[in-house]
Amino acid sequence: MVEVERHISKDELAELIREETDSRINDRLNFIQHLYHGDEVPEAVGKVGYGTTTGYNWIHAWNDDGVEGLVPNFGGGRPPKLTSEQEEQFIIILAEDAPWTTAEVHELLAEEFGVEYSERHLRRKLESYGMKYAKPKPYDYRRPDDADEILDERLEKALDEIENVDSDEGELMTDGGCTVGFFDETFPKPEDVYQRVWDFETPSQEVSTERFDANTFGFYALNGADAVEFMPNSKSESVCEFLRQIREKNPEGALIVVLDNYPSHHAHDVKDLAEELGIRLVFLPKYSPHLNPIEPLWRELKYALSRVFVTSEDTFQSLIQNTFDRLSTKLSYAQDWIDKFLADSGRLRQ
Template sequence: MVGKEHILIDRNITLDEINVLIRHENNSRVLKRLYFVKFRFLGDSVEEAATKVGVTKKTGYYWQENWNKGGYAALIPNFGGGRKSKLTDNQITELRILLDRKDYWTTREVLELVKEKYGVEYSQKQIGVILHSFNMYHSKPYILDYRRPENAEEILKKLIEAVPAYIGPDDQYIIGFLDESSPQTKANTQRLWSFKKPLMTKNTDYIKANAFAFYSLNGRNLIDFMESSKAENVCEFLVKIVEQNPKAKIILILDNSRSHHADKTVRKARELEITLVFLPPYSPDLNPVEFVWKTIKREVSVRFIQSKEHLRNIIKNEFTKVEKSLSFAKKWMETFNPQIKSVIC
């Protein structure tokens, strides 16, 4: 199957004939489409031609498809008379289906899709209302590293190997996640609603707090602060996890940072009878505590931070508010094998 990017523009007329059409065209909408076709004739990619006439690549593909099907006549917008004021119920339904065919859209892309396909011009605010009615999310995307293994969830199931086939009635296993983060005063991650551009007075001094967190599915959680994240700091935090969860066998899930893999860390974990299970590389989304940190950072971003001690107190208080919720691990728990469930139930 030929991908869209490899579909060529249909040269059913010559470039000179395109220029003649451009000289005699009075409709500004059609003129823009004709220039797009001309740029494609001259060797521009769809994206390059679309950029030159000020539309999205998706709109460029839509115009090219119309041109290839019907030439000049197919470039003329298929709505007559004046501009339509709004979409019909059937068009709203169709639009929802169209939007579901792609993972994400910008407001501008949807605005142009509606204008090109239905001849209706909405403001960005009106488009937003429609998209909210579809229960679509409007948020910053969670970035996945391109090096993340496609079978990351499958690799994660190596947890099964960390649990014995038989668990005695007196055995207590705790499954938890470890991660470090450094929330700081200059973070600006919270989306805010306002009747005008929101302004916020903050302490712009650079203050950060290097924090360690243990987020557990069935044990006692822990947050603490260290000056750095070296192997000795990790070892110190492992000791504190065990002190919080005495007489339990701990399965600790963590990422592949150098300090986690350090010989000193591995020896200390073995000494404390902690089983380390490392996440697949470049897969922070598989560590629920990452989302705990995200929640904490949003709160930090809208607070006035007076000092490092003040920042630490805010982080600790927010962690205390959210630590009991297992919603951060909901998706992760869906990958559990029944054997793993038997450990935490």
């Protein structure tokens, strides 16, 4: 552990921070102040947005030369920038080892190129490269690498079976023909809070903690009638009942239902009823909910409900019903899916 040299008092350091106008030096002084307050190097440098290696470089420079050791060595001129060749190399490194935290990018620039940028300038630069700053979306490590190919094969097989039964029903049409849609379940809760809001104090929101029965089954159709219903459970009997409702709303032509691998979806009575109703069940690859376009619809539904206060189960279910009916009219949730899995088939006709 490297101990920080106390060249000046805490008050003198605080005064330097207040008077310093160079943001780069100010970051270094704040780092030293955190060390004065007892932080270790990794914690202190993390608070100012830089990596651990940079922190140790700074503390050694401070211990050796005090405040002067923290002044960037830019030879009295403007801080150096990446040359065009360095920038190409920088982008290659970023692409090869992505994702990066902001602190890691700062450290990369300092260690590899001797360059420093402000937080704001670095953000603009990374965005200009086409990079996005966001919380990573988690996914199951068991998801197959060829999930797209698996789904494509299963969908093609279902479409081929429909064509073999009756070539006149080969196109996906709104007036009969073949309907394609997505089935899934969700469990909205009245106490869920998803929206971020601005407030002059720490935001708070009144919520209901009532336990409502809102086990919601949804069918999001590309070119047919949507369906939503509240079921007592997720057992195969409930799935069968919902399949009947889907068929009642889409009585004409072949019907393809894309769904996940929840155990009740694979039950014998579900598969037998689907065959009886003329429904082809196309199962997603395991651990691949991202391939079901109803998932973003559910997220937006929960987001919309999160600012609503309700104390009645009937009111809550009515809100879910109305929100689903409104959102399911949008094809945008499935546009990427259509482009990926149906664009080349020539079977989708609006």
